[in-house]
Amino acid sequence: MKKGMTRREWINRSATLFGGSLLGAVTGVKSINAATINSLSNKPVRMMLNENPYGPSQIARRAMRKAFGESNLYSMRGAKAEFKELMAKLNGVTPAHIAVGFGSGEILKKSALMNGIDKGELLSPSLTFETINRYAKTMKSNVKRIPMKNDIGIDLNRMNENINRRTKMIYLCNPNNPTGMLMNTDDLESFCLQVSSKAIVFVDEAYHEYVTDPNYRSMIDLVKSGKNVIVSRTASKVHGLAGLRVGFAISTPQIVKRLESYLTDSLNIVGLRAAIASYQDKRFQTHSVDMNNKAKKVVADYLDTKGIQYLDSQTNFMFIKTDIDISDFQPAMEKYGVLVGRPFLPFTNWCRLSMAKPEQMQKFNDGFGKVLR
Ligand SMILES: Cc1ncc(COP(=O)(O)O)c(C=O)c1O
Structure with missing residues (x-):
């Protein structure tokens, strides 16, 4: 154990390094959410399956x-x-x-x-x-x-x-x-x-x-x-x-x-x-929707400055006309740490982008900017 670390801190840290699964299960340490693992391990951000980056709520976890x-x-x-x-x-x-x-x-x-x-x-x-x-x-x-x-x-x-x-x-x-x-x-x-x-x-x-x-x-x-x-x-x-x-x-x-x-x-x-x-947890639902709207705005503002077309989304994802074949766009974005949606035929030069946290959407904008260059 590293000096100056409590046993709990050590367990938590080890659990993080091991993906939070095995040790978490054995010791009963607080589960480590996906976003934490992402930020610690530099894993690509999931923007491909229309998931909620905040869930489950604390009340649901309890x-x-x-x-x-x-x-x-x-x-x-x-x-x-x-x-x-x-x-x-x-x-x-x-x-x-x-x-x-x-x-x-x-x-x-x-x-x-x-x-x-x-x-x-x-x-x-x-x-x-x-x-x-x-x-x-x-x-x-x-x-x-x-x-x-x-x-x-x-x-x-x-x-x-x-x-x-x-x-x-x-x-x-x-x-x-x-x-x-x-x-x-x-x-x-x-x-x-x-x-x-x-x-x-x-x-x-x-x-x-x-x-x-x-x-x-x-x-x-x-x-x-x-x-x-x-x-x-x-x-x-x-x-x-x-x-x-x-x-x-x-x-x-x-x-x-x-x-x-x-x-x-x-x-x-x-x-x-x-x-x-x-x-029954209305607060969590409102929070998720608010954050989702913020995330969409981060992307929409960027796309507007670039003059890139996207559809009016009433969901937790956006359909964006990248004008790049999705079979090239997907791996290119993965290189910049972002996993985007699968191809939707025949719209092969469009990308379905699921919202992560607003602060993570900048990663998409940065990556997209590099791909466009
Ligand atoms: C439109 C739509 N319906 C249904 C589902 C299935 O959701 P689940 O089976 O997780 O309830 C999805 C999942 O992405 C969806 O996008």
């Missing part, structure tokens, strides 16, 4: 530590009921309107499964989050992709025109990933009202909490009025619980019942307890 003691029990059923009740209360519906998934990814996949079993065709925009489309394809279901508008927005008119007898589900991500853009709320609402008598409209609201546009509304009200709409949400984004896999759907009790019959029920007590705590 709930997780408490839940360790419950880990020997099959106590998920009670925790799931509690989570459902809380989500119902927060969203003005009943617990019968809520289905809990192992992340909202599971809700997406099992919705694709449900549609496939119904031999339905899935209608989906050509540039969007791919989980539901991929799973539908794995099931050999037909997925009809609808081209984007010129502004890379979702073309609701064209989607409407392409609904046919076989269409049983329509996927809309709002705000969309990877563009970060919102659809016009009134347009989306009238689209859902019009088409939900023919097909289930799946509205993925994974980034709901980050939206700042005052004209935005969730599509939950349509669920409340009994329309065939599924809204999905996740604890992975603003709550910073991506690794714990908690997501949920809000839909009519009939759809929820059917969807639940396909869900694996593979939930974990630590994740559920963390999510229950985090959804």
Whole structure:
């Protein structure tokens, strides 16, 4: 042990050097968060998977530590009921309107499964989050992709025109990933009202909490009025619980019942307890959104000075027209300590950049400046 260091300091430091995992687990020292490890080890900053650099909140961490003691029990059923009740209360519906998934990814996949079993065709925009489309394809279901508008927005008119007898589900991500853009709320609402008598409209609201546009509304009200709409949400984004896999759907009790019959029920007590705590922790959510807005401003200000195009993002990422092929841009940025998003075809000279902490975004600006030279 180094002179002048307490045993705890030595353990903490060693844990940091060992990635904080092994010694942390054995000694029970306070866990070392990813950002600390990044800053100490000069690891590249993660700006590629739309994660929350601040999560989990301290309140969620406390709930997780408490839940360790419950880990020997099959106590998920009670925790799931509690989570459902809380989500119902927060969203003005009943617990019968809520289905809990192992992340909202599971809700997406099992919705694709449900549609496939119904031999339905899935209608989906050509540039969007791919989980539901991929799973539908794995099931050999037909997925009809609808081209984007010129502004890379979702073309609701064209989607409407392409609904046919076989269409049983329509996927809309709002705000969309990877563009970060919102659809016009009134347009989306009238689209859902019009088409939900023919097909289930799946509205993925994974980034709901980050939206700042005052004209935005969730599509939950349509669920409340009994329309065939599924809204999905996740604890992975603003709550910073991506690794714990908690997501949920809000839909009519009939759809929820059917969807639940396909869900694996593979939930974990630590994740559920963390999510229950985090959804009640308004301060942390506000802090995450504020910091995210600051981070976006650091990048937007820089891009504005350079005259570089980017889309209006209502999420924790930005879609930027770098005019550099992403297969070159990705490794070039990694050299400057920044991991950026994967390619989104056919937008190969664009980059999806996830927000880290505002002070870390300067690293992106500096690296980008060097790549541009
Ligand atoms: C639009 C969208 N939906 C769903 C998900 C899946 O989230 P999770 O499975 O972690 O809840 C993501 C993850 O990035 C996403 O971007």
